[in-house]
Amino acid sequence: MKLPLLYDVALSLLLARWRQTLVAAVGVTFSITMFIALLSFMSGLNQLLDGLVLNRTPHVRLYNEVKPAPQQPVDRYTAGRKQHNFIRSIKPSDELPRIHNVAAIIAALRHDPRVRGVSPKTQAQVFYNVGTINLTGTISGIEAEEEDRLFAFGDYVVAGNPLSLKTVANSIILGKAAADIMLVNVGDVVQVTTVKGNRVQLKVVGLFQSGLLDIDKVQSYTSLATAQKLLGEANNYITDVQVKLYDFTLAPRLAREYAQRYEVQAIDIQTANSEFETGTFIRTLISYAVGITLLTVAGFGIFNILNMMIYEKMDTIAILKAVGFSGSDVRRLFVAVALAIGLSGGGVGLLCGFGLSALIARVPFHPASLPTVHYYPVNFDPLFYVIGGVFSLVTTYLAGFFPARKASQIDPVVIIRGK
Amino acid sequence: MDTPALEARQLIKYFDDPVRVQVLHGLTFALGRGEFAAVVGKSGCGKSTLLYILSTMDTTYEGELLIDGVPMRGKKEAELARVRNAQIGFVFQFHYLLNEFSVLRNVMLPGEKLAKLSTQEIEHRAYEKLQLLGIEGEALKKPNQLSGGQKQRVAIARALINDPLILMGDEPTGNLDKKNGEIVFDIFKELAETYHQALLIVTHDPEFAAKTHRIIEMEDGRILNGG
Numbered sequence: 032m033k034l035p036l037l038y039d040v041a042l043s044l045l046l047a048r049w050r051q052t053l054v055a056a057v058g059v060t061f062s063i064t065m066f067i068a069l070l071s072f073m074s075g076l077n078q079l080l081d082g083l084v085l086n087r088t089p090h091v092r093l094y095n096e097v098k099p100a101p102q103q104p105v106d107r108y109t110a111g112r113k114q115h116n117f118i119r120s121i122k123p124s125d126e127l128p129r130i131h132n133v134a135a136i137i138a139a140l141r142h143d144p145r146v147r148g149v150s151p152k153t154q155a156q157v158f159y160n161v162g163t164i165n166l167t168g169t170i171s172g173i174e175a176e177e178e179d180r181l182f183a184f185g186d187y188v189v190a191g192n193p194l195s196l197k198t199v200a201n202s203i204i205l206g207k208a209a210a211d212i213m214l215v216n217v218g219d220v221v222q223v224t225t226v227k228g229n230r231v232q233l234k235v236v237g238l239f240q241s242g243l244l245d246i247d248k249v250q251s252y253t254s255l256a257t258a259q260k261l262l263g264e265a266n267n268y269i270t271d272v273q274v275k276l277y278d279f280t281l282a283p284r285l286a287r288e289y290a291q292r293y294e295v296q297a298i299d300i301q302t303a304n305s306e307f308e309t310g311t312f313i314r315t316l317i318s319y320a321v322g323i324t325l326l327t328v329a330g331f332g333i334f335n336i337l338n339m340m341i342y343e344k345m346d347t348i349a350i351l352k353a354v355g356f357s358g359s360d361v362r363r364l365f366v367a368v369a370l371a372i373g374l375s376g377g378g379v380g381l382l383c384g385f386g387l388s389a390l391i392a393r394v395p396f397h398p399a400s401l402p403t404v405h406y407y408p409v410n411f412d413p414l415f416y417v418i419g420g421v422f423s424l425v426t427t428y429l430a431g432f433f434p435a436r437k438a439s440q441i442d443p444v445v446i447i448r449g450k
Numbered sequence: 451m452d453t454p455a456l457e458a459r460q461l462i463k464y465f466d467d468p469v470r471v472q473v474l475h476g477l478t479f480a481l482g483r484g485e486f487a488a489v490v491g492k493s494g495c496g497k498s499t500l501l502y503i504l505s506t507m508d509t510t511y512e513g514e515l516l517i518d519g520v521p522m523r524g525k526k527e528a529e530l531a532r533v534r535n536a537q538i539g540f541v542f543q544f545h546y547l548l549n550e551f552s553v554l555r556n557v558m559l560p561g562e563k564l565a566k567l568s569t570q571e572i573e574h575r576a577y578e579k580l581q582l583l584g585i586e587g588e589a590l591k592k593p594n595q596l597s598g599g600q601k602q603r604v605a606i607a608r609a610l611i612n613d614p615l616i617l618m619g620d621e622p623t624g625n626l627d628k629k630n631g632e633i634v635f636d637i638f639k640e641l642a643e644t645y646h647q648a649l650l651i652v653t654h655d656p657e658f659a660a661k662t663h664r665i666i667e668m669e670d671g672r673i674l675n676g677g
Contacts (some may be wrong), residue, residue: 036562043550043552105582304536346546350546350548353505353507353546354559354563357527357530357531357532358528358531375520443507444508447542447544447620448498448502
């Protein structure tokens with residue numbers, strides 16, 4: 032019965048000064064709204080920017096670097112003798128950067144419970160022939176279905192159908208920028224020259240746009256078999272095995288594990304794209320800093336209004352104490368007043384924040400390099416709402432606590448005798 | 451013999467600001483149940499100081515204070531608040547009603563704080579007290595719609611809601627005109643004689659004091675007579 036009575040008195044105090052209460056609550060509402068909208072928007076942008084690279088990057092990439100044999104024949108011949116061999120100008124042996132025994136590796140990876148999927152890739156260097164001019168390019172032989180499933184390949188194919196790679200023989204999906212230079216479109220035929228000098232004609236079945244111009248000028252895709260044919264290699268010639276994990280934070284550990292087990296080079300996503308994580312972290316930090324500043328300012332507003340209310344209500348506090356309310360009752364009363372402002376302002380703020388985020392998510396946004404994006408990206412993460420809610424309560428509690436403590440220490444005798 | 455409602459033993463009080471001044475010099479007296487006493491004396495003789503010590507609101511004193519035979523010294527602030535709530539009713543010179551609440555709610559507030567009875571019962575009792583004071587018709591008004599005399603009667607009703615052991619008053623008629631002052635006095639007298647309510651009223655008004663059962667006369671922090 033005691034707490035409800037205090038809440039009742041708190042409510043009456045709030046209603047008696049409803050204009051001040053409203054101003055304080057609107058302050059909290061405003062800051063929570065901005066906090067939610069800002070974080071949702073920033074986080075959505077972050078996801079978009081990260082996705083630009085991270086979506087297309089395998090969590091672990093297995094490959095074989097071209098490099099000289101670590102143990103040269105002369106070392107083997109002189110093994111056991113007390114001598115050191117100095118050899119200059121070592122060259123790697125005539126071997127392309129293929130992964131050995133790749134079929135077994137892929138089969139084993141597909142059985143690994145931590146692995147979401149595996150997509151093999153064969154990289155080939157080519158020249159695109161435009162009349163008498165040759166443009167350098169890279170053709171990646173891929174399994175279109177797996178690539179689409181794991182790395183959202185289809186999102187970046189702006190014309191044609193990515194799965195045509197599988198159904199149309201000798202087909203190619205050309206980088207958009209390269210296609211613009213060559214003045215070709217879907218349905219046309221381009222001629223490429225392989226590093227070995229073979230000329231091959233490939234039918235354009237799609238155009239690809241990553242958003243990074245330098246890549247779009249060079250990179251093209253074809254089927255695994257076509258790429259192997261371009262290189263004149265057998266169908267077990269694979270240069271990269273791309274692994275996507277369920278939990279990408281395991282990538283550094285698994286990269287080391289795979290490198291050792293399969294005797295290949297392995298690079299994890301964190302190492303390959305460390306600068307993106309840094310960027311994300313700093314952007315997130317800035318948005319949180321701004322959001323928390325807003326809430327703190329609102330907290331000071333509440334602090335001021337409560338302080339004023341306590342000065343105005345000195346008589347009330349004194350009489351409550353004289354008729355038997357203890358200091359802790361008075362403290363709870365004013366903390367309840369502060370929390371009521373925080374709860375109502377914060378609750379409305381969360382709703383307004385959601386509304387504002389939804390509004391931002393409807394603003395058209397057509398970046399040239401991101402064909403799949405039509406609206407501003409907004410991340411509706413419930414975590415932001417939890418943080419906003421908790422922080423609004425904590426700020427208002429603190430803002431209320433100190434004036435409330437002061438009120439609880441008011442000596443009724445001083446007030447009553449002062450009259 | 452009954453335990454006195456209120457007993458003071460050798461109360462000593464100093465004021466430290468700006469210099470150390472002794473205001474009470476070892477006061478000793480007891481107030482029985484149903485006794486109607488007036489404390490009189492010149493301004494600055496320590497009447498009000500005494501009253502605030504007796505009401506447990508002022509705790510910086512020396513000596514012993516017993517309410518209903520229970521020593522107040524050493525009690526925590528929350529315990530003292532409970533004693534004030536349950537056993538002491540206080541009427542000030544100024545009414546100190548809360549303008550946010552109706553008259554009825556003002557009277558009910560100490561009862562709700564005590565929480566011994568249900569809200570309906572407290573409301574019923576509050577009506578009874580207002581009726582006793584002849585202002586039940588004003589129950590649903592706000593205090594600022596009432597006249598000074600009516601406000602003071604509401605304050606008395608509020609002091610009575612928990613059936614306190616003692617009703618204390620600090621110049622309760624000081625701000626009232628003669629007519630209203632007499633009404634308030636008659637109420638006090640009726641409380642003492644009909645309901646055997648112990649009353650301790652600090653007053654400047656010799657006429658008021660003369661009509662009470664007992665006069666405690668103070669001078670310079672000592673009781674001259676009546677103690």
